[in-house]
Amino acid sequence: MVSSVPLHVNGQPRTVEVDDPDMPLLYALRDGLGLHGPRFGCGLGQCGACTVHVDGEAVRSCITPLSSLTADRKVVTLEGLGSPEQPHPVQRAFIEEQAAQCGYCINGMIMQAAALLNGNNRPSDAEVREALAGNLCRCGTHVRILRAVQRAAGTR
Amino acid sequence: MSAATTRRALLQSGSLVIGFALGHRISPAKAQGGSSASAPGKTVALDEVDGFLAIGADGKVTVFSGKVDLGTGVRTALTQMAAEELDVPLAQVTVIQGDTALTPDQGPTYGSLSVQNGGVQIRQAAATARKHLLDLASRRLNLPADDLAVQDGVVRPKAGGQGIGYGDLLGGRGFTLKVDKEVTTKNPAEFRIVGQSVPRLDIPAKCTGRFTYMQDFSVDGMLHARVVRPPAIGATLRSMDEASVRDIPGAVKVVREGNFLAVVARNEWAAIKASQTLKADWSDWRGLPEQVRLWEHVRGTRVTKDDVTSSVGNPADAMLGGAKRLSATYDFPIHTHGSIGPSCAVAQLRDGQLTVWTASQMTHALRKQIAAMMRMPEGEVRCIYLEGSGCYGRNGHEDAAGDAALLTRAMGGQPVRVQWSRQDEHGWDPKGPPTLIDLRAALDDKGNIAAWESEFFIPEGAAGNVPLVPAELAGLPHESSMAPGNIIQNSALPYTVPAVRTTCHRLAETPFKPSWIRTPGRMQNTYANEAFMDELAAAAGVDPLEFRLRHLRDPRGEELLRRLATLAKWESRPSPQRNGGGDVMRGRGMTYVKYELNRTYIGTVAEVEVNRSTGEIRVPRFVVVHDCGQVINPDGLRNQIEGNVVQTVSRTLKEELTFDRSMVTSLDWNSYPILTFPEVPEVVIELLDRPQERPWGAGEPSAAAIPSAISNAVFDATGVRLRSVPYTPARVKAALQAS
Ligand code: FES
Ligand code: FES
Numbered sequence: 048m049v050s051s052v053p054l055h056v057n058g059q060p061r062t063v064e065v066d067d068p069d070m071p072l073l074y075a076l077r078d079g080l081g082l083h084g085p086r087f088g089c090g091l092g093q094c095g096a097c098t099v100h101v102d103g104e105a106v107r108s109c110i111t112p113l114s115s116l117t118a119d120r121k122v123v124t125l126e127g128l129g130s131p132e133q134p135h136p137v138q139r140a141f142i143e144e145q146a147a148q149c150g151y152c153i154n155g156m157i158m159q160a161a162a163l164l165n166g167n168n169r170p171s172d173a174e175v176r177e178a179l180a181g182n183l184c185r186c187g188t189h190v191r192i193l194r195a196v197q198r199a200a201g202t203r
Numbered sequence: 204m205s206a207a208t209t210r211r212a213l214l215q216s217g218s219l220v221i222g223f224a225l226g227h228r229i230s231p232a233k234a235q236g237g238s239s240a241s242a243p244g245k246t247v248a249l250d251e252v253d254g255f256l257a258i259g260a261d262g263k264v265t266v267f268s269g270k271v272d273l274g275t276g277v278r279t280a281l282t283q284m285a286a287e288e289l290d291v292p293l294a295q296v297t298v299i300q301g302d303t304a305l306t307p308d309q310g311p312t313y314g315s316l317s318v319q320n321g322g323v324q325i326r327q328a329a330a331t332a333r334k335h336l337l338d339l340a341s342r343r344l345n346l347p348a349d350d351l352a353v354q355d356g357v358v359r360p361k362a363g364g365q366g367i368g369y370g371d372l373l374g375g376r377g378f379t380l381k382v383d384k385e386v387t388t389k390n391p392a393e394f395r396i397v398g399q400s401v402p403r404l405d406i407p408a409k410c411t412g413r414f415t416y417m418q419d420f421s422v423d424g425m426l427h428a429r430v431v432r433p434p435a436i437g438a439t440l441r442s443m444d445e446a447s448v449r450d451i452p453g454a455v456k457v458v459r460e461g462n463f464l465a466v467v468a469r470n471e472w473a474a475i476k477a478s479q480t481l482k483a484d485w486s487d488w489r490g491l492p493e494q495v496r497l498w499e500h501v502r503g504t505r506v507t508k509d510d511v512t513s514s515v516g517n518p519a520d521a522m523l524g525g526a527k528r529l530s531a532t533y534d535f536p537i538h539t540h541g542s543i544g545p546s547c548a549v550a551q552l553r554d555g556q557l558t559v560w561t562a563s564q565m566t567h568a569l570r571k572q573i574a575a576m577m578r579m580p581e582g583e584v585r586c587i588y589l590e591g592s593g594c595y596g597r598n599g600h601e602d603a604a605g606d607a608a609l610l611t612r613a614m615g616g617q618p619v620r621v622q623w624s625r626q627d628e629h630g631w632d633p634k635g636p637p638t639l640i641d642l643r644a645a646l647d648d649k650g651n652i653a654a655w656e657s658e659f660f661i662p663e664g665a666a667g668n669v670p671l672v673p674a675e676l677a678g679l680p681h682e683s684s685m686a687p688g689n690i691i692q693n694s695a696l697p698y699t700v701p702a703v704r705t706t707c708h709r710l711a712e713t714p715f716k717p718s719w720i721r722t723p724g725r726m727q728n729t730y731a732n733e734a735f736m737d738e739l740a741a742a743a744g745v746d747p748l749e750f751r752l753r754h755l756r757d758p759r760g761e762e763l764l765r766r767l768a769t770l771a772k773w774e775s776r777p778s779p780q781r782n783g784g785g786d787v788m789r790g791r792g793m794t795y796v797k798y799e800l801n802r803t804y805i806g807t808v809a810e811v812e813v814n815r816s817t818g819e820i821r822v823p824r825f826v827v828v829h830d831c832g833q834v835i836n837p838d839g840l841r842n843q844i845e846g847n848v849v850q851t852v853s854r855t856l857k858e859e860l861t862f863d864r865s866m867v868t869s870l871d872w873n874s875y876p877i878l879t880f881p882e883v884p885e886v887v888i889e890l891l892d893r894p895q896e897r898p899w900g901a902g903e904p905s906a907a908a909i910p911s912a913i914s915n916a917v918f919d920a921t922g923v924r925l926r927s928v929p930y931t932p933a934r935v936k937a938a939l940q941a942s
Pocket of ligand 1: 086088089090092093094095096097098107108109110
């Protein structure tokens with residue numbers, strides 16, 4: 048029973064065809080809409096690689112069933128935040144600080160940091176670390192990520 | 204995305220095939236239709252300039268690199284090296300990586316050799332090419348080559364006048380020229396691109412969701428698969444019930460080949476659900492040792508041979524004559540690679556040709572393994588590299604590639620994408636083996652080392668091919684020997700001691716299939732050596748840095764340690780220091796490494812805080828001085844060093860594989876925790892750049908200098924010596940209470 052699920056993604060109304068309304072948002076974005084910013088890291092809500100914004104809040108799309116979203120909830124992915132030509136200030140700061148190695152975790156870092164800076168535009172170092180505590184990076188890019196977030200906040 | 208980026212991204216994603224036979228630069232053809240095991244006419248010979256380089260009629264340069272960027276920034280560094288040597292702008296150079304049909308086999312991307320070996324080969328090819336282009340220009344312009352200069356890929360008379368571009372000179376043809384190993388490469392004093400912190404080429408796309416990772420790659424008509432691994436490593440599949448997944452919409456097929464089991468579906472979510480729903484009956488298997496008896500098990504494992512990695516004088520006699528004798532045992536547990544993105548691959552079998560898109564660090568070797576497993580001629584298999592999540596050694600990428608190969612065959616050649624789950628990655632990537640080290644030494648009456656003996660209990664084998672999981676499960680051809688990496692490295696000392704014997708007892712087996720994790724052996728072995736070195740310094744009552752200098756006969760190493768002392772504001776005094784009361788005890792510890800005793804030098808200082816009541820260790824700061832000779836990209840190098848520090852602090856404080864008698868039990872990030880932001884140290888780095896020296900590797904060496912620096916700092920803070928990684932609060936508390 049294929050059903051059409053209406054979504055609002057990156058400023059546009061979109062629909063995805065799904066067999067299972069409980070499919071996590073992550074797969075609708077990646078496989079249905081070709082948005083590869085959000086990444087599959089664990090599917091368990093443990094790493095943050097899949098983070099997107101829903102109504103401005105950082106949300107783990109791997110454990111967000113489509114059925115929990117309504118068409119008026121605004122989903123924004125890394126692609127919707129900005130582009131290489133017009134990066135969002137947080138993306139620009141990550142690029143300027145060269146804050147990536149493999150970059151697999153970086154979607155989550157940028158989305159989480161952007162949500163933090165929405166609510167608190169001058170976070171302390173400790174607040175940034177706390178806000179990113181649930182986002183894992185294996186390459187050890189943390190040092191640069193912290194610098195990038197401070198740069199985006201204008202505190203560096 | 205700019206046109207150049209688009210092209211680069213497409214090349215990266217493997218969706219272009221390149222034809223060189225007729226001298227065309229790049230002739231795009233959809234991979235879906237045009238991919239074949241080899242691109243006719245494109246040589247991959249290591250001794251041919253055409254193996255490494257092509258210059259189109261428009262002057263654009265394509266570099267073919269067998270070494271691949273694993274997230275380390277090597278693509279950017281190789282682009283710099285080629286552009287520098289050819290005198291062309293960076294933007295004119297594109298690097299194609301790890302495509303068995305297009306790139307020479309420069310060996311696997313491991314061992315911190317991409318710049319040191321791979322880059323130097325490309326540099327030689329580029330210098331040979333440049334010389335040839337100058338000769339061509341000399342004939343065309345009727346001027347001696349010495350009177351010509353190259354700027355931005357255009358050869359001009361030094362005296363001024365009309366120049367000719369590389370593209371014109373070659374006319375879109377190949378070089379048909381051997382790489383001249385004796386060619387004079389550019390004098391580093393004239394470098395304009397090498398040595399600069401060129402921004403990494405991949406980072407803008409990665410920060411905006413435009414980068415195509417392996418995990419993002421797709422081809423038309425592609426199916427999605429998940430593997431269903433046994434619940435116990437050696438279990439056999441008694442039966443399975445295909446009907447149990449029949450009701451899942453989108454599920455297409457259950458594939459079984461021996462103990463290899465997988466589900467294939469039209470979409471990814473259906474594959475996930477089917478893999479979780481499938482009913483399968485597996486036999487019991489309990490072949491693993493008890494985890495609490497791991498070190499007894501290691502010590503009791505049969506030794507197949509001894510590798511004596513250094514032998515000087517007669518340490519047994521010297522030991523007896525020593526004024527003071529010490530002994531200690533260190534252990535470093537089983538670790539996983541822990542990639543944030545689980546392994547993934549896509550394969551397609553068409554017209555007898557198998558194409559595998561993979562994030563493998565060794566596409567040429569993988570091609571051989573897959574060909575053997577599939578019983579296909581090697582020439583009919585093509586492996587194409589796409590960047591994945593960082594792998595830090597041989598993780599599961601190759602196994603996933605094998606999975607995809609079996610599955611495309613089972614699906615009549617239809618392209619299949621295999622994405623491992625988190626549990627697959629934590630459970631089935633090969634592991635960094637357990638390392639047990641016994642050390643003994645004697646000090647003479649002046650407090651210098653008179654004798655040193657060590658024994659390392661480590662699995663046999665070296666680098667090589669790690670058997671593919673799908674081949675093992677399906678009972679198809681695969682290697683039978685272990686390949687843990689070259690783990691005897693850095694078991695010998697970088698110091699001059701009158702009597703030494705360092706022995707590696709090579710074990711017939713180890714609990715989990717081993718492979719190299721970043722800095723294999725060098726990290727574990729240095730850990731024991733440099734912590735024991737500190738024990739000796741303390742026994743001699745000598746400052747740890749001074750103690751090392753006393754035993755060092757290496758001017759470059761000595762200079763490094765002096766720079767380290769200055770940078771870290773090292774206070775010369777013996778450890779431990781007298782900490783007053785209070786819950787938090789502070790200390791500092793150092794480590795010195797000469798990587799493999801013949802290249803990159805590293806000195807580190809760790810600063811730690813140990814909480815007496817919780818047993819928690821914090822590492823607020825790490826100081827690193829690094830000498831890898833000529834630096835290609837200083838910021839890229841710093842990025843690697845920072846990564847090594849953070850990753851290895853994580854390994855030292857937190858990580859340990861857990862298992863029961865059947866299987867790994869640390870199957871996610873809760874059961875295998877890694878370092879998080881609040882725990883990350885500040886990293887202070889000084890690079891000793893030596894442009895006139897050859898470039899050495901940097902992807903791994905600094906990781907070797909982390910665990911012992913922490914052990915030494917904790918000793919300095921507390922007077923208690925930690926010898927078992929990881930230094931969890933429970934262990935630290937117990938050690939403090941016992942003291
Ligand atoms: S993939 Fe969603 S938290 Fe890890
Ligand atoms: S940059 Fe590789 S996991 Fe964070």
